[in-house]
Amino acid sequence: MIDQVRALFAKNTFLPCDVSTIADDADLYDAGLSSFGSVQLMLAIEETFDIELPETLLTRRTFASLENIAEALSGLVSKAA
Numbered sequence: 013m014i015d016q017v018r019a020l021f022a023k024n025t026f027l028p029c030d031v032s033t034i035a036d037d038a039d040l041y042d043a044g045l046s047s048f049g050s051v052q053l054m055l056a057i058e059e060t061f062d063i064e065l066p067e068t069l070l071t072r073r074t075f076a077s078l079e080n081i082a083e084a085l086s087g088l089v090s091k092a093a
Contacts, residue, residue: 013089014082020060026053036079041072050075057081063088
């Protein structure tokens with residue numbers, strides 16, 4: 013799942029740097045993810061994975077790292093399948 017999240021970042025401009033240079037557990041906000049970028053990311057995730065993120069996952073913590081995003085998506089994508 014983390015590779016799919018990285019691919020999503022690579023296709024979009026959520027970060028001002030190359031996502032391949034960011035560790036899985038690195039803070040994406042420290043890497044330049046803005047609140048606007050996190051909203052764009054949320055919408056891209058919903059479209060890409062054909063899911064709707066529940067309100068409980070719409071937090072800064074969920075989008076704080078590639079690892080956190082992948083973990084949240086793993087649970088949702090497996091339920092949707």
